[in-house]
């Protein structure tokens with residue numbers, strides 16, 4: 217058992233059986249499982265401190281507010297930044313929409329360019345398509361190199377002085393390829409463009425210092441890092457958060473409201489209209505505490521080890537094609553593959569018979585599927601609770617699938 221194997225006891229769901237076999241959960245890129253301390257933190261809040269935050273002078277309101285703001289500061293520390301630089305959003309998708317609308321609508325116009333990569337998740341693509349339509353700014357794509365990494369060999373040709381914004385992923389949820397953050401930040405900043413890092417798959421898997429990355433904005437989601445659904449974070453450099461207009465108006469995000477106009481609350485509250493997801497913020501805080509106790513270096517090392525093992529074992533399966541870097545220093549633990557001409561959905565259904573949860577489909581990355589010239593892929597993705605033995609179970613199930621489909 218790997219060094220982190222003992223953590224499995226903290227995840228009640230990992231005791232489940234599926235179709236009579238122990239659950240082998242290999243779908244953490246879609247959402248991760250939740251450890252008991254996260255479940256407990258949310259229950260404890262509802263059982264003992266439930267009240268709305270930021271308004272009201274009663275004790276419960278103060279306790280709820282303290283816990284909500286304390287979660288914000290723990291999440292900020294987790295990505296090595298200041299509390300005021302973290303705004304809670306509904307998730308990574310919502311945070312990108314805040315940036316696209318709040319910055320894009322106010323700064324982009326015809327003749328400007330928005331650059332994204334062909335490997336982006338729809339969350340970091342569709343909002344930019346919308347903003348392009350509203351503003352007339354043109355959407356331009358960065359392609360991939362032969363290791364499935366965003367191609368930086370000819371950046372000057374794409375990132376010229378018409379480019380105002382470069383939005384890219386820290387790690388592809390399909391290929392696992394890490395984003396070339398430094399090269400893209402340098403290229404963008406050299407022409408005065410701003411950068412948006414989709415950290416949904418990066419922040420859960422590696423130590424991240426937001427301030428050190430050099431990007432202007434970064435987003436991530438709690439549910440991909442042991443926390444609950446319904447909450448994520450928008451991070452920005454202080455001056456970028458100041459210049460970002462809120463997307464949603466309502467209670468809590470205002471300073472003064474008059475009949476015909478209002479002014480906004482200070483950052484980050486101007487981005488948090490309405491009653492926020494309070495229990496979720498507290499669960500998110502408990503999730504980063506848990507990850508912090510394990511240590512993100514240890515999480516990353518564990519995933520590198522298990523991914524290397526998976527790449528090795530999967531390459532033993534005849535007719536299997538992997539879409540992603542072979543070198544584990546250039547990738548994370550999302551491994552996409554196809555097996556002969558078996559449809560990935562059929563594959564996922566068959567391995568589920570052995571309790572193995574993998575994902576099949578376009579993974580919200582249709583332009584990437586077109587680029588790879590496949591309609592869909594199967595994907596196994598790993599996290600701190602996965603074991604090498606689980607890779608063996610996956611490989612065994614894939615061998616069975618080959619037989620079922622007459623591949624031998």
Ligand SMILES: Cc1ncc(COP(=O)(O)O)c(C=O)c1O
Pocket residue numbers: 245246306307308309310337339340385387388389414416417437439448580
């Ligand atoms: C790379 C990437 N970006 C963004 C998202 C969107 O995250 P959410 O659905 O939590 O908003 C995902 C989710 O799969 C993702 O993998």
